[in-house]
Amino acid sequence: METATVNTVATTSRTGRLQTRFAALKAEGRAGLVTYIMAGDPDREASQAILNGLPAAGADVIELGMPFSDPMADGPTIEAAGHRALAAGQTLQGTLNMLARFRETDTETPVVLMGYFNPIHNRGVERFAADAAAAGADGLIIVDMPPEEAPELTGALNAQGLHLIMLTAPTTDAARLSVVLSHAGGFVYYVSIAGVTGTRSADEAQVAEAVARLRQQTDLPIAVGFGIRTPEQAAGIARVADAAVVGSALVERIAKGEDALAYVSALADGVRGARA
């Protein structure tokens, strides 16, 4: 019984982090910036330094990628980042350790772990959920886990107060959308193009229309990602959605050894000035 009580308390506080952040953004009258980095890319220490620097640079929510050997929904940029991280010795535990270190200095910024199912399946769903929660995760995006397969995971995640953030795509029709949303927590991630990460960019008007359709069916905040590369594009998305997600373009700068945090600041300026 004591364990259950502890869990309940932890659940409330973690549920709070995403909710609190999106509520604060709403109060400020602006959209958020969600940034994705691959844990352990190019190596553990450099990746930790970037992760720790993201909130100050202007990231409102962080997606921390868990590297996988066969990232089928990702383009070449994220795939290469995952392979760099794995080659540098990154493990699932290593990723959780990075998050725990981040939480030593930041207890406010929501962090969502993003990756593919097999490493989680391999660790065991319940054990993973407990470890991720203990490390300070707020939610999970599992790219190859559609709502049809989600039930094998949701029990364990709910028990640990972790949100399962569901993806919706341009191919998701109205009937299907309600199925997807029935499993969604935290926020809804709208994949703005039919394609893999980091390839082409969406048309702003189409995104606006899609977000409007989503809003009719959910009260959850809506983040839009895939193909956002510039502060201007991020600002365009920030005018119609609750958050803009930038992944591949940031990972590309890390790969080139450029100042990734300066780029995040520029994106944040774009997002913050979007509705001014």
Next chain:
Amino acid sequence: MTKALNTYRSGADENGHFGIYGGRYVAETLMPLILAVDEAYQAAKADPAFQTELDGYLKHFVGRPSPLYYARRLTEHLGGAKIYFKREDLNHTGAHKVNSCMGQILLAQRMGKTRIIAETGAGQHGVATATVCARFGLKCVIYMGQTDIERQAPNVFRMKLLGAEVKSVTSGSATLKDAMNDAMRDWVANVEDTYYLIGTVAGPHPYPSMVRDFQTVIGNETREQILELEGRLPDSLVACIGGGSNAMGLFHPFLDDPDVRIVGVEAAGDGIQTGRHAASMTGGRPGVLHGNRMYLLQTDDGQVTEAHSISAGLDYPGVGPEHSWLKDTGRVEYVPITDAEAIAAFQETTRLEGIIPALESAHAVAQVIKLAPTLPRDHVMVVNMSGRGDKDVNTVARELGVDMGGPL
């Protein structure tokens, strides 16, 4: 899972699960497409006109039924079981792959798709896909790992002759699994006009069940032919397993005949103990890749490892979900055969029977060479000669130290 079931032939359930295996682990962008394939396939399956059309092409274009051939000299040489070859190597394009390609291309056309993509390992599925695309005038893009392109050059050229675009895949191990990753990426980016023609009994539901259904023509014919030739069912069946489509096609119609012993042969590469192999059931454990849960070669941390086999068609770290389930139920035995054993069987079959087997099929024959001498002469054994080995002569020459450029 160990108790005997009433039937082993009822899977998958409506969500594509065979026990804990199978399923649909794909990105949301792909889900509506996969559901559309399932819906179209269920409709086609229920339409007698579809089967009639398919049967017509299988007879007149593919050349079915394929013979069930008594391998007399191999039988006498081994001195035990009576060995029959199911001659899928005699199909148009030289392997069993075309059976499923023909079914799927008819389905793709029913769905109004105009562009076909496929992955290939040995190139046999790529050639079969390019062939049916040429036959029906559809655009064809084949994803093939760079490693496989190098070791299967004749098939690459055949695909190009047939009008297909062959896209080289350089990521990961640059073999079949990586080709499948890139095919899925292509599909996700071309959702309107493209049909993904998967070559084996793996991938997201409905592919494992659908490809099996199209391949069971092998087992159905075998059943009829052996009854005619021997007046009874065979005592055992042997087939090689990469993803597992030729084996599933032969095995499935016999799963509910408890007296038929069924043996699947995995590629053990340099040997299981070396770690350089493609035997996912002997050396792997359940995992999720390419849209389904199956036995998978993976690290302690859940990263997929590279498979190794001299046979490009068996060089895959997973195996279809129905095979995974059949292993757990105990209905089918799965055994490993090394590269060296397969090469020996390749030579023996060629010299004794005048049939050059594909290196994939040679794995099955290698198991027959082990098993047959231990069995009585009235034991009837059917081995699936899944493909012909013309494509492999360069590989085998290299293994045997023969310089194809010099005097032979």
